[in-house]
Amino acid sequence: xxxxxxxxxxxxxxxxxxxxxxxxxxxxxxxxxxxxxxxxxxxxxxxxxxxxxxxxxxxxxxxxxxxxxxxxxxxxxxxxxxxxxxxxxxxxxxxxxxxxxxxxxxxxxxxxxxxxxxxxxxxxxxxxxxxxxxxxxxxxxxxxxxxxxxxxxxxxxxxxxxxxxxxxxxxxxxxxxxxxxxxxxxxxxxxxxxxxxxxxxxxxxxxxx
Amino acid sequence: xxxxxxxxxxxxxxxxxxxxxxxxxxxxxxxxxxxxxxxxxxxxxxxxxxxxxxxxxxxxxxxxxxxxxxxxxxxxxxxxxxxxxxxxxxxxxxxxxxxxxxxxxxxxxxxxxxxxxxxxxxxxxxxxxxxxxxxxxxxxxxxxxxxxxxxxxxxxxxxxxxxxxxxxxxxxxxxxxxxxxxxxxxxxxxxxxxxxxxxxxxxxxxxxxxxxxxxxxxxxxxxxxxxxxxxxxxx
Numbered sequence: 001x002x003x004x005x006x007x008x009x010x011x012x013x014x015x016x017x018x019x020x021x022x023x024x025x026x027x028x029x030x031x032x033x034x035x036x037x038x039x040x041x042x043x044x045x046x047x048x049x050x051x052x053x054x055x056x057x058x059x060x061x062x063x064x065x066x067x068x069x070x071x072x073x074x075x076x077x078x079x080x081x082x083x084x085x086x087x088x089x090x091x092x093x094x095x096x097x098x099x100x101x102x103x104x105x106x107x108x109x110x111x112x113x114x115x116x117x118x119x120x121x122x123x124x125x126x127x128x129x130x131x132x133x134x135x136x137x138x139x140x141x142x143x144x145x146x147x148x149x150x151x152x153x154x155x156x157x158x159x160x161x162x163x164x165x166x167x168x169x170x171x172x173x174x175x176x177x178x179x180x181x182x183x184x185x186x187x188x189x190x191x192x193x194x195x196x197x198x199x200x201x202x203x204x205x206x207x208x209x
Numbered sequence: 210x211x212x213x214x215x216x217x218x219x220x221x222x223x224x225x226x227x228x229x230x231x232x233x234x235x236x237x238x239x240x241x242x243x244x245x246x247x248x249x250x251x252x253x254x255x256x257x258x259x260x261x262x263x264x265x266x267x268x269x270x271x272x273x274x275x276x277x278x279x280x281x282x283x284x285x286x287x288x289x290x291x292x293x294x295x296x297x298x299x300x301x302x303x304x305x306x307x308x309x310x311x312x313x314x315x316x317x318x319x320x321x322x323x324x325x326x327x328x329x330x331x332x333x334x335x336x337x338x339x340x341x342x343x344x345x346x347x348x349x350x351x352x353x354x355x356x357x358x359x360x361x362x363x364x365x366x367x368x369x370x371x372x373x374x375x376x377x378x379x380x381x382x383x384x385x386x387x388x389x390x391x392x393x394x395x396x397x398x399x400x401x402x403x404x405x406x407x408x409x410x411x412x413x414x415x416x417x418x419x420x421x422x423x424x425x426x427x428x429x430x431x432x433x434x435x436x437x438x439x440x441x442x443x444x
Contacts, residue, residue, distance in 0.1 A: 043334035061437035069249030151267045151409050151444040152260045
């Protein structure tokens with residue numbers, strides 16, 4: 001059975017599978033970050049702790065329970081997204097081509113508020129950040145598994161540079177994802193018309209002949 | 210604060226708060242967050258049992274990597290660690306074990322001793338490396354005629370702590386009843402006179418000052434496990 005592709009409904013900005021996966025991911029990542037910060041606070045890696053009000057669970061046991069429960073939703077959803085993204089041509093259509101020149105150009109325009117939002121088309125900075133956050137998602141999952149099961153999944157732990165280093169890898173990937181979410185949400189606030197399309201699918205502009 | 214109250218707080222912070230069926234006021238009623246987390250923890254136990262490979266060894270280290278000074282950790286202050294008289298100590302046995310004669314420390318010392326330099330990883334995220342030696346639990350279970358087809362090995366401790374592990378992990382070659390730590394008999398803060406040392410599980414699955422060991426098919430939980438920590442907690 002062929003996997004449904006976004007190409008069958010070219011008029012939608014965001015096809016239905018993408019919208020479903022986006023919101024499952026949004027809920028899962030909020031739980032993962034909140035519970036992850038709870039776990040971090042039990043044994044901080046750096047000279048700070050997260051404010052308790054921003055953490056989930058109330059104490060370590062509940063934080064871990066949430067983290068190890070929601071990880072399955074995050075991982076399953078992420079895996080389906082990766083398979084769908086490649087199989088449906090979503091990554092190729094939306095993220096490619098991308099060049100350093102285009103990234104610099106669009107970044108410069110964005111800083112001077114001259115970058116136009118085009119419906120259904122990502123600019124080069126967006127493309128780079130979306131690819132980056134997908135890679136960070138892969139790193140955060142693999143390093144998380146390395147911390148969870150350093151004996152049974154030892155090759156992953158070795159890949160991360162050992163148990164101690166894996167916590168830093170996991171933290172760094174989390175920090176990148178949090179920074180991405182901050183920018184992502186800020187841009188949605190600045191361009192509110194993008195929000196409904198992630199719920200309804202939106203309409204692509206009429207294509208020029 | 211009890212666990213249920215804390216989970217309620219967790220719920221209030223989470224998006225699940227919007228779901229119907231959550232009962233914040235009446236702890237007698239089933240709680241959605243509790244049920245969900247219990248179900249997922251049960252699922253995680255099964256996943257970890259499936260991932261467990263009896264031949265995969267926990268990493269071992271060289272003597273110069275041993276953490277000095279050793280780190281004390283318990284649910285009480287170091288001054289409250291139980292002091293067990295080694296002369297009168299007895300390890301009592303229960304459940305599906307054919308020879309339940311209690312073991313003195315002297316008698317335990319006559320069994321073959323194994324030494325290991327392994328990492329103890331705390332559920333909090335920190336880890337220390339130490340050197341323990343003692344009796345392979347697998348040897349001890351066979352010697353006492355334990356039914357190793359049972360699912361659980363349970364432990365009770367002099368400090369009121371208790372825990373239980375799966376039989377597969379109990380039979381792992383690195384799972385030992387440790388008598389010595391850093392080349393000398395265990396001291397009270399570190400679990401004298403006998404502690405479980407199981408480097409394939411998190412630190413809290415290594416009960417100290419063990420006074421009772423039983424084999425059986427009835428789940429007996431544990432001090433932290435009953436408060437919400439994952440039971441298998443394998444590394």
